[in-house]
Amino acid sequence: MATIELKNLWKEYGQEVVLERLNARVEAGEFVTIVGASGCGKTTFLKMLLGTESPSRGELLLDGKPIPAEPDETRGIVFQRYSVLPHLTAERNVMLAGELAANRFLGHAFGEQRRVLKEAARAMLEDVGLGHALDKYPHELSGGMQQRLALAQALIKKPRILLLDEPFGALDPGIRKDMHALVLKLWKEQQLTVFMITHDLDEGFYLGTRLWVFDKDRLDLQAPGAYGARITYDLPVGKDDRGTLDDIASRVDTTARALG
Amino acid sequence: MKKLINRQPGTVGRWAYGLLPFVLIAIVYTMASGARLADNPNDKLLPAAATMVDSMTRMAFEPSRRTGDLLLWADTLASLERLGIGVGLAALTGLIVGIANGTIPLVRAGLSPVITGISLVPPMAILPILFIAFGLEQLAKIMLIFIGITPFLIRDLQQRTMEIPEEQIIKMQTLGANTWQIILRLVLPQIMPRLISAVRLSLGSAWLFLIAAEAIAATEGLGYRIFLVRRYLSMDVILPYVLWITLLAFLIDFALNRYSRWRYPWFHDRNQ
Ligand SMILES: Nc1ncnc2c1ncn2[C@@H]1O[C@H](COP(=O)(O)OP(=O)(O)O)[C@@H](O)[C@H]1O
Numbered sequence: 155m156a157t158i159e160l161k162n163l164w165k166e167y168g169q170e171v172v173l174e175r176l177n178a179r180v181e182a183g184e185f186v187t188i189v190g191a192s193g194c195g196k197t198t199f200l201k202m203l204l205g206t207e208s209p210s211r212g213e214l215l216l217d218g219k220p221i222p223a224e225p226d227e228t229r230g231i232v233f234q235r236y237s238v239l240p241h242l243t244a245e246r247n248v249m250l251a252g253e254l255a256a257n258r259f260l261g262h263a264f265g266e267q268r269r270v271l272k273e274a275a276r277a278m279l280e281d282v283g284l285g286h287a288l289d290k291y292p293h294e295l296s297g298g299m300q301q302r303l304a305l306a307q308a309l310i311k312k313p314r315i316l317l318l319d320e321p322f323g324a325l326d327p328g329i330r331k332d333m334h335a336l337v338l339k340l341w342k343e344q345q346l347t348v349f350m351i352t353h354d355l356d357e358g359f360y361l362g363t364r365l366w367v368f369d370k371d372r373l374d375l376q377a378p379g380a381y382g383a384r385i386t387y388d389l390p391v392g393k394d395d396r397g398t399l400d401d402i403a404s405r406v407d408t409t410a411r412a413l414g
Numbered sequence: 415m416k417k418l419i420n421r422q423p424g425t426v427g428r429w430a431y432g433l434l435p436f437v438l439i440a441i442v443y444t445m446a447s448g449a450r451l452a453d454n455p456n457d458k459l460l461p462a463a464a465t466m467v468d469s470m471t472r473m474a475f476e477p478s479r480r481t482g483d484l485l486l487w488a489d490t491l492a493s494l495e496r497l498g499i500g501v502g503l504a505a506l507t508g509l510i511v512g513i514a515n516g517t518i519p520l521v522r523a524g525l526s527p528v529i530t531g532i533s534l535v536p537p538m539a540i541l542p543i544l545f546i547a548f549g550l551e552q553l554a555k556i557m558l559i560f561i562g563i564t565p566f567l568i569r570d571l572q573q574r575t576m577e578i579p580e581e582q583i584i585k586m587q588t589l590g591a592n593t594w595q596i597i598l599r600l601v602l603p604q605i606m607p608r609l610i611s612a613v614r615l616s617l618g619s620a621w622l623f624l625i626a627a628e629a630i631a632a633t634e635g636l637g638y639r640i641f642l643v644r645r646y647l648s649m650d651v652i653l654p655y656v657l658w659i660t661l662l663a664f665l666i667d668f669a670l671n672r673y674s675r676w677r678y679p680w681f682h683d684r685n686q
């Protein structure tokens with residue numbers, strides 16, 4: 155099972171320290187929500203999990219081994235935008251993973267194999283509430299529908315780890331609630347390990363199993379890049395109270411002003 | 415009364431406004447031509463419409479006394495063949511090299527500088543070299559079109575390829591795609607409509623190179639004919655030929671645009 159370990163993990167760009175001394179262990183099946191001021195390194199951390207950025211010091215381990223340094227099918231991702239392919243219909247977007255596996259050279263499936271993939275894609279789309287939009291191109295879908303499609307596309311591949319970078323940041327509050335319910339449902343069904351970044355602190359307090367706050371505990375106002383962000387809070391979700399929430403909110407705000 | 419910037423013509427108005435300049439040009443030409451011919455009935459500079467129709471009927475429907483060909487069609491076929499092969503080869507090369515350059519950093523590092531260098535050579539300056547190397551027949555003219563527009567196509571498609579959002583390339587990898595599959599299932603389909611628009615943009619230059627090459631050395635072709643009859647000041651042939659070339663260029667552009675809209679709706683609708 156997927157266990158992720160952060161051992162004295164650092165990320166620096168030249169002189170700028172983005173993340174420093176991260177230590178944590180995440181078991182398979184956990185749902186970690188990450189909050190923090192914009193610019194404090196949340197996306198950078200997700201990119202390290204994804205493999206498009208590498209740690210500058212320390213280790214990031216998956217099952218005891220350094221996490222692969224390029225994206226692959228163990229880690230699915232949904233970005234805030236551009237996650238689905240604009241030139242494929244909803245159904246073809248979801249069939250894609252299966253087609254790529256079916257034929258390593260052409261990346262297409264034929265005959266019976268294709269029929270099976272189509273069936274599975276339809277079931278998945280039905281599951282995320284897009285059963286009526288099979289033949290629509292992404293530009294014909296609303297923002298919320300596109301993100302549902304992105305989830306369906308990522309999850310049909312059955313990744314062990316799902317990375318979500320502010321996936322619902324651009325959606326209306328009402329639709330966001332629906333999307334949360336959907337993510338929680340899929341997480342339980344597929345027994346995924348989830349890392350989700352959100353800029354909405356409240357969201358982190360009721361979603362998933364664990365809340366991480368990324369924040370700079372040392373802050374030099376003259377040189378915000380001198381010290382990196384750390385995990386300043388690591389709370390089990392559900393055992394929190396309003397006081398802690400307000401406390402975190404005011405600290406993150408202070409950092410946000412310094413960075414902004 | 416609305417402000418001028420907010421007033422839109424209706425459907426009929428749009429056509430009327432669009433046609434008006436053409437009608438005006440035709441009227442001005444007819445008047446100028448009539449005035450000159452009244453002065454001197456042998457004037458060749460601005461032939462009357464009837465004269466042009468006569469000449470073109472001869473070019474299109476009466477076999478030439480020298481070769482036995484229907485000249486207009488023989489010229490058209492010869493030119494379109496050169497243009498088609500030249501542009502087709504350029505498009506294919508532009509597609510392959512542009513995508514390779516745009517997706518694979520190792521290829522780009524090797525090829526990009528030399529392509530930039532080649533694109534700076536004025537194609538017309540090497541036309542003599544092409545005639546020496548490939549002879550005076552088809553190949554030299556096709557090569558001129560090819561050399562003239564391929565660097566542009568490669569550079570444009572490389573740029574478009576590199577503009578594909580990083581997110582989508584990462585996405586493909588998380589769905590298990592290898593490099594070749596990323597090219598085949600992500601890059602190629604997204605570049606195809608962009609190839610068509612790049613080709614549409616380069617067709618103007620392609621015609622230029624074609625006519626230039628035909629003017630210098632050819633035995634048939636639209637450009638050859640215009641430059642041949644220039645010796646006899648045959649404006650009655652030159653003007654209709656120019657109109658005919660313009661019409662061909664328009665039809666090709668129109669067909670490419672229609673095809674692209676039909677085949678790649680996701681590309682065109684999204685950009686609206
Ligand atoms: N490729 C890069 N080169 C240099 N600095 C970078 C790069 N990527 C991110 N950064 C810096 O890292 C910091 C954190 O960025 P990011 O992880 O995107 O923040 P967040 O997602 O928390 O808003 C920012 O100050 C940003 O300028």
Ligand SMILES: [Mg+2]
Nearest residue numbers: 196197198319
């Ligand atoms: Mg971010």
